[in-house]
Amino acid sequence: MNIEQQPLPSSQPLAEAMIHHYSKVGYFYExxxxxxEEWVRRIDWLKQSDGxxxxxxxxxxxxxxxNREHNPHEAVMASIDLLEQEGTAVIVGGQQSGLLTGPLFVIYKALSIIKAAKEAQEKLSHPVVPVFWIAGEDHDWDEVDHTYLLSADQQIKRIRIAKRSEQRTPVSQVKVMQEDWGQIADExxxxxxxxxxxxxxxxxxxxxASQSGTLTECFAKLIGTLFGRFGLIVMDSADPHLRKLEVPVFERMIKQNDELEQAYLSAGKELAAGGFSxxxxxxxxxxxxxxxxxxxRKLLFKQKGVFTDRKGTCSFSADELLAELHAHPERFSNNVLTxxxxxxxxxxxxGTVLGAGEIAYWALTGKAFQAFGIQMPVLVPRESFTMIDGAVQRNMEKYGLEWNDVNNKDSLSDKREAWLKEQDHLHLEERFAEIKSSFEAMYNPLIEQLGTVQAGLIKLGGANRDKIIEQIEYLRNKSMDALAKSNDSGVRHFxxxxxxxxxxGRLQERTYNAFYYLNRYGWSWIDELAGIPYDVTGTHRILYL
Incomplete structure (x- = not known):
């Protein structure tokens, strides 16, 4: 495998600045x-704040x-035993529980968590374990119910799992029938x-899948199968047993809610003033x-001292909400800011492993961390890759294409059109253009002269000219189609x-699912990715397989 660094233009200038120009935006972070020395400072703060x-x-x-139920690898149990010891820190990252693990970047995020934990433990001489936080409390089923694969006949295909209820229920609570798992297997x-x-x-x-009752359970088992041997601990944010432990934290969030709200609003104003969206x-x-x-699952707002949802279907005073929390903690969950x-x-x-968009929205939370009496952790960009297999690489070489020629749909389309034009040894485009131009140059003066004979002939002549040009264009298009068909092999390569x-038109890692690559390269594909040297800045890299 050859590896080539190819930084991508960032759609998140705030994340780009945090990674490469920290002094410009450091006041939003920690x-x-x-x-x-910043990592050491964080370790020291963790020791001081353990209680x-x-x-x-x-x-x-x-x-x-x-993890005994969904990720029972001995390396995972060793990680949990180590976490139980005072002083052990974690590198954590999270994602929704997508179908078949979701897009490739989820795989890269898990690997980034594992690598970052290993790197930190070695360089800081301090125990650090990797943790994957499944956002099972999220209710956006439409975001996680599908994934894309490149089929055997090189077509992009979507696989989708059904949801049998229209309720906005947390994903971890949506039951999946065995017949639905079977349908995915058949596809x-x-x-x-x-x-x-x-x-x-x-x-x-x-x-x-046969051992899973929800998308979250299947996701946890798949992540465990792929990464359990690296000691990756898996946890579900919607785990009711975890929720019971979190009651004191939710209680503080409710009691300090106005203070937290002002912290988010203040940070938002500062970001906007700095030119950041x-x-x-x-x-x-x-x-x-x-x-x-x-x-x-309903997002709560405050209206005249009452906590309620947008439609007012449920409402609580602060005291009533606290009582509900203690009686039913499983009904509460966080949004992206809390x-x-x-x-x-x-x-x-x-440290927490994040994508560029996540790094950008975490800037909104800095003041809230302070209000809550804690500190924002080190933000670690996840690694980013594009994989290019041997056949695709050979095609790129054949047509003289570099990464910058193929990294977006428009540029590749331009290169394809330029190549097709080179195959036009008859120079059809130029010749048809010349014919149209010559025809109009001769015909338009004639139409004007016909107007001296009878005014109505100008309109008739114009319509006649347009029909002739339309026929010339028709023949041009047919000729270009025939040219493309005669070079069909090259078009297919493109x-x-x-x-x-x-x-x-999107990055490979945001579209395709890992199963395509596991099917091509086997389980060892994960080991190859794990063996790629770690890059703490998350610079995009091309992997020539």
Missing amino acids: YDLTRR RRLDRIKLTQVLKDF LDNLLQNTEFKSGLLDAYRTL LQADVHEGGANLFYVHEGE RPLMQDSVLPVL ERIEQSVIPM
């Missing part, structure tokens, strides 16, 4: 990830129970090309907490490059 977080013994018992079987790894991959999926919604009166009412506070109140977080590298 630690500069590129300086070792502010959940009891380690109780927390690790919850983690043991969850995989039909779409994936036949390889030496296919049978074992499908058998592994069927076994894990807000990457998360910040509302006046926003409680930044969710409550599950009659099976539906989740970072919960994460740091639950775990001894040395299509394969596009579908492999920038499917649907």
Whole structure:
């Protein structure tokens, strides 16, 4: 495998600045990830603040129970035992529980967590374990119910799992029927090309799915199968046993809700003043907490001292909400702004692995961390890759294409058109253009002269001219189609490059699912990715397989 660094233009200038120009935006954050002394400072703060977080013994018992069921690797149990010891820190990152693990970047995030934990432990000579936080409390089913694969005939195909209720229920509580898991297995079987790894991959999926009642459970088992041997602990934010432990944290969030709201609003104003767009919604009166009412997850707001949802279907005074919390903690969850506070109140977080968009919206939480009496952890960008297999690489070389030629749909389309033009040895485009121009140059003066004979002939002549030009254009288009068909092999090569590298005009890691690559390269593909040298800045890299 050859590896080539290819930084991508960032769509998140705030994240770009935090990684490469920390001094310009450091007042939104807490630690500069590129300086070792900042990591040491974070370790020191974790030692001093250990009593502010959940009891380690109780927390690790919850983690043991969850991982014994879904991720029972001995390396994972060793990580949990280490976490139980005072002083052990974690590198954590999270994601929604997508179908078949979701897009490739979820795989890269898990690997980044593992690598960052290993790197920190070695360089700081301090115990650090990796943790994957599944956002099972999220209710956006449409975001997680599908994934994309490149089929055996090189077509982009979507696989989607059904939801049998329209309620906005947390994903961890949505039941998936065995017949639905079976339908996914059948689609995989039909779409994936036949390889030496296919049978074992499908058998592994069927076994894990048959033991899963929800998307979150299947996701946890798949992540465990792929990364358990690296000691990656998996936890579900919607785990009811974890929720009971979190009651004191939610209680503080309710009691300090006005203070937290002002912190988010103030940070939002500072970001806007600095020319940065807000990457998360910040509302006046926003409680930044969710409550599950009659099976539906509802975002809470404050109106005249009452906590209620937008439609007013449920409402509580602060005291009533606290009573409800103690009676039914499983009904409460965080939004994107309070989740970072919960994460740091639950775990001894040395660093949290984030995508660029997440780094940008975490800037909104800095003042809230201060108001809550804790510190934002080190923010660690996840690693980013594009994989180019041998056939695609050969096609790129054949047509003289570099990464910058294929990294977006428009540039690749321009290169394809330029190549097709080079195949036009008759210079059809130029000749048809010349014919149109010459025809109009001769015909237009004639039309004007005909107007001296009879005024109506000008309109008739114009219509006649347009029909002739239309026919010339028709023949031009047919000729160009014929040219393309005569070079069909090359056109298909360009299509394969596009579908492999920038499917649907997006980065490969944001579209395709890991099962395509597991089917092609086997389980050892994960080991190859794990063996790639760690890059703390998350610079995009091209992997030539």
